[in-house]
Amino acid sequence: MKRSLLILNGPNLNLLGTRQPEVYGTTTLQDIENLCVKHAVALGVSVVFRQSNHEGELIDALHAARGTHNGVILNAGAYTHTSVALMDAIASIQLPVVELHLSNIHAREAFRQKSYIAPVAVGQICGFGAAGYPLAMDALLSWLGGDDA
Ligand code: CA2
Numbered sequence: 001m002k003r004s005l006l007i008l009n010g011p012n013l014n015l016l017g018t019r020q021p022e023v024y025g026t027t028t029l030q031d032i033e034n035l036c037v038k039h040a041v042a043l044g045v046s047v048v049f050r051q052s053n054h055e056g057e058l059i060d061a062l063h064a065a066r067g068t069h070n071g072v073i074l075n076a077g078a079y080t081h082t083s084v085a086l087m088d089a090i091a092s093i094q095l096p097v098v099e100l101h102l103s104n105i106h107a108r109e110a111f112r113q114k115s116y117i118a119p120v121a122v123g124q125i126c127g128f129g130a131a132g133y134p135l136a137m138d139a140l141l142s143w144l145g146g147d148d149a
Pocket of ligand 1: 011012013015016017018019020024075076077078079080100101102103104105112
């Protein structure tokens with residue numbers, strides 16, 4: 001059976017490519033979704049790509065991922081640095097979650113260097129812009145291992 005990955009994007013990422021191009025580049029979230037779908041076809045996996053500006057919706061999506069997807073790639077945006085609720089949700093779903101960021105959060109403001117996601121994620125990819133998304137898909141499939149990897 002084909003593996004299925006959920007790619008979940010948090011607050012303000014819907015604005016990508018439209019504001020602050022000096023920080024986040026000119027690639028839109030739709031461009032990133034297209035990149036992920038193309039990569040999923042090449043890898044022979046299914047992918048569901050979502051974005052929400054609401055913490056509770058992100059938590060609901062994580063809960064619903066259990067039994068539906070084999071793993072999650074999460075760019076939680078600014079909730080990365082604030083949300084114990086997202087951390088608890090990840091810890092509760094028993095699914096591998098790869099933490100993803102477009103920017104290198106460790107090279108930015110001190111408040112961005114704290115991640116509540118990192119301790120409950122299987123790993124983190126940051127600083128590679130949109131290219132981080134296919135990299136995270138490869139990493140998650142490698143982590144899952146087995147014949148379907
Ligand atoms: O680097 C990342 O991917 C971040 O998750 C992006 C978040 C930021 O709060 C994290 O610290 C790192 C911000 C996403 C906001 O994206 C915008 C895009 C265009 C215009 C304004 C915000």
